[in-house]
Amino acid sequence: MELVEKTDQAQAELLKNFEEKINRGDAIEPKDKMPDAYRKHLIRQISQHAHSEVIGMQPEGNWITRAPSLRAKQILLAKIQDEGGHGLYLYSAAETLGISRDEMIQLLHSGKAKYSSIFNYPTLTWADIGAVGWLVDGAAIVNQVSLQRTSYGPYSRAMVRICKEESFHQRQGYEIMAKMMQGTKEQREMAQDAMNRLWWPSLMMFGPHDSESPRTSDAMKWRIKRHSNDELRQKFIDKTVQQAEVIGLTVPDKDLKWNEAKGHYDHGPIDWDEFYRVVNGNGPCNKQRMDHHIRVHNEGAWVREAAEAYRKKKENLN
Amino acid sequence: MNQQQALYKYCVGLGDDALIQSYRLSEWCRNAPILEEDLALTNFALDMTGRAQVLLSYAGKVEGAGRTDDDLAYRRAERQFYNHLIMELPNGDFAFTMARLLFTATYEYYFFTELKNSADHDLAAVAAKTVKEVKYHMAHATDWVLRLGDGTEESHNRMQKAVNELWMYTHELFATDPDVAMLRDGNIAVDLAVVKSAWLQFISRTLTEATLAVPADGYQQTGGAAGIHTEHMGHILSEMQYLQRAYPDATW
Numbered sequence: 001m002e003l004v005e006k007t008d009q010a011q012a013e014l015l016k017n018f019e020e021k022i023n024r025g026d027a028i029e030p031k032d033k034m035p036d037a038y039r040k041h042l043i044r045q046i047s048q049h050a051h052s053e054v055i056g057m058q059p060e061g062n063w064i065t066r067a068p069s070l071r072a073k074q075i076l077l078a079k080i081q082d083e084g085g086h087g088l089y090l091y092s093a094a095e096t097l098g099i100s101r102d103e104m105i106q107l108l109h110s111g112k113a114k115y116s117s118i119f120n121y122p123t124l125t126w127a128d129i130g131a132v133g134w135l136v137d138g139a140a141i142v143n144q145v146s147l148q149r150t151s152y153g154p155y156s157r158a159m160v161r162i163c164k165e166e167s168f169h170q171r172q173g174y175e176i177m178a179k180m181m182q183g184t185k186e187q188r189e190m191a192q193d194a195m196n197r198l199w200w201p202s203l204m205m206f207g208p209h210d211s212e213s214p215r216t217s218d219a220m221k222w223r224i225k226r227h228s229n230d231e232l233r234q235k236f237i238d239k240t241v242q243q244a245e246v247i248g249l250t251v252p253d254k255d256l257k258w259n260e261a262k263g264h265y266d267h268g269p270i271d272w273d274e275f276y277r278v279v280n281g282n283g284p285c286n287k288q289r290m291d292h293h294i295r296v297h298n299e300g301a302w303v304r305e306a307a308e309a310y311r312k313k314k315e316n317l318n
Numbered sequence: 319m320n321q322q323q324a325l326y327k328y329c330v331g332l333g334d335d336a337l338i339q340s341y342r343l344s345e346w347c348r349n350a351p352i353l354e355e356d357l358a359l360t361n362f363a364l365d366m367t368g369r370a371q372v373l374l375s376y377a378g379k380v381e382g383a384g385r386t387d388d389d390l391a392y393r394r395a396e397r398q399f400y401n402h403l404i405m406e407l408p409n410g411d412f413a414f415t416m417a418r419l420l421f422t423a424t425y426e427y428y429f430f431t432e433l434k435n436s437a438d439h440d441l442a443a444v445a446a447k448t449v450k451e452v453k454y455h456m457a458h459a460t461d462w463v464l465r466l467g468d469g470t471e472e473s474h475n476r477m478q479k480a481v482n483e484l485w486m487y488t489h490e491l492f493a494t495d496p497d498v499a500m501l502r503d504g505n506i507a508v509d510l511a512v513v514k515s516a517w518l519q520f521i522s523r524t525l526t527e528a529t530l531a532v533p534a535d536g537y538q539q540t541g542g543a544a545g546i547h548t549e550h551m552g553h554i555l556s557e558m559q560y561l562q563r564a565y566p567d568a569t570w
């Protein structure tokens with residue numbers, strides 16, 4: 001009995017120290033003591049972020065062999081390579097919390113870990129590659145800029161590195177859209193069609209409204225998350241609507257209008273039924289994305305085994 | 319064929335090797351056995367696309383008909399492509415891709431080392447840059463051939479099978495013809511005999527270290543220099559050239 005009380009007291013002390021540290025704005029580092037819930041929240045969030053980078057390689061990879069010019073192919077290859085690199089930093093950041101990349105991949109395959117739902121939408125035309133760079137990376141940047149000041153040191157440092165590359169992706173995506181809007185009638189139609197299909201899913205990337213978002217409070221208290229879903233979404237809308245206007249694209253929202261008093265755009269209702277349907281597994285490409293990742297992982301097993309066997313042989317020799 | 323035409327063909331062939339090889343390697347992006355390999359192979363594809371761009375735009379200049387690098391990559395018919403057949407073969411499994419990369423990158427390493435001394439300054443400049451890149455591709459492929467050759471029984475068997483299947487496509491890398499001989503006389507083209515002996519020495523040593531057998535020479539598959547390709551080539555082009563062909567008035 002006494003022991004339990006002591007442990008409770010120690011726990012309370014730990015939590016108090018931890019929260020003081022957070023409130024001072026100090027970064028939490030891997031060797032620091034941290035509450036279990038904080039560690040779990042981070043593992044879930046960082047691994048989800050890592051998986052998103054990696055699964056996101058599929059819809060973009062879909063156009064590598066069909067990129068329409070040597071320059072376009074180089075830009076796309078470099079972008080996807082960056083995304084895979086982001087996946088690597090983030091897996092490493094999550095590993096500092098005591099989980100291995102293998103375990104994270106197993107959790108993804110069993111459906112326990114998620115990835116961003118936006119990658120469950122298909123890339124159907126070359127304009128989708130533009131729209132993904134401009135809208136999806138554009139939305140990701142807004143979120144990631146905010147996460148540069150997240151409380152966990154390795155995550156925050158990964159975000160700083162990643163943000164530099166994301167802004168290139170966003171500009172290059174926008175350039176594809178701009179070029180198509182200056183092109184032939186067919187190119188303009190393709191660009192507008194991509195905008196129509198990807199606009200709303202991009203807004204959904206920020207997650208449910210603040211009033212509906214169950215995990216926001218702990219994440220905000222512990223400064224994992226620094227801005228709310230709705231704040232970030234608004235920021236994205238405000239900057240993107242203007243960019244669309246410049247190149248002559250129409251935002252597919254009849255309720256969209258500038259609100260002079262608030263200094264922001266008001267937007268129409270988001271289809272949350274669609275959001276939850278896709279998050280819960282029933283989007284256009286959910287099955288395809290997971291099947292692909294599992295198949296490639298399984299097909300590569302013999303390569304990983306051989307590399308391991310070779311490493312051991314060489315180790316025994318030395 | 320006059321000297322200018324021979325030089326055009328020489329440059330296009332080098333550009334096509336890079337272009338078609340980059341196409342195949344880029345197919346591994348999102349399909350590799352570990353994320354690190356997705357990145358490495360994508361990166362090599364990126365190097366090669368860059369090399370194709372420089373060589374094809376130079377070929378266009380040599381030709382003097384106003385064709386750009388993109389015109390040559392995306393608007394040329396199959397029979398006018400002059401890459402070696404080994405570049406266009408489907409990826410197969412990871413062992414096949416790594417065996418091929420060992421063969422091609424080793425060839426390119428010795429080839430471009432020689433080409434650095436070309437009397438053609440444009441080609442010499444491309445060669446100087448390319449040697450640095452392919453040295454890295456060659457080291458990477460060597461590591462994997464060693465690992466897979468001397469890894470597990472399964473990986474050994476797959477690697478040996480890949481080496482055996484690819485062998486008949488390697489001779490073409492060293493085949494010469496009168497047009498190349500003409501450029502040799504002007505000190506523009508590389509002496510392929512020099513490249514071949516260095517290649518064979520390195521490959522034999524590497525395969526042996528990987529516990530693999532060096533195949534005996536048999537039937538030799540050729541055709542690239544005459545623009546006669548495998549059946550796979552048309553599928554590469556129909557995919558690669560799709561947008562440029564479907565929307566001929568568009569710029570991207």
Ligand SMILES: [Fe+2]
Nearest residue numbers: 053082083086
């Ligand atoms: Fe990324």
Ligand SMILES: [Fe+2]
Nearest residue numbers: 083137166169
């Ligand atoms: Fe990105």
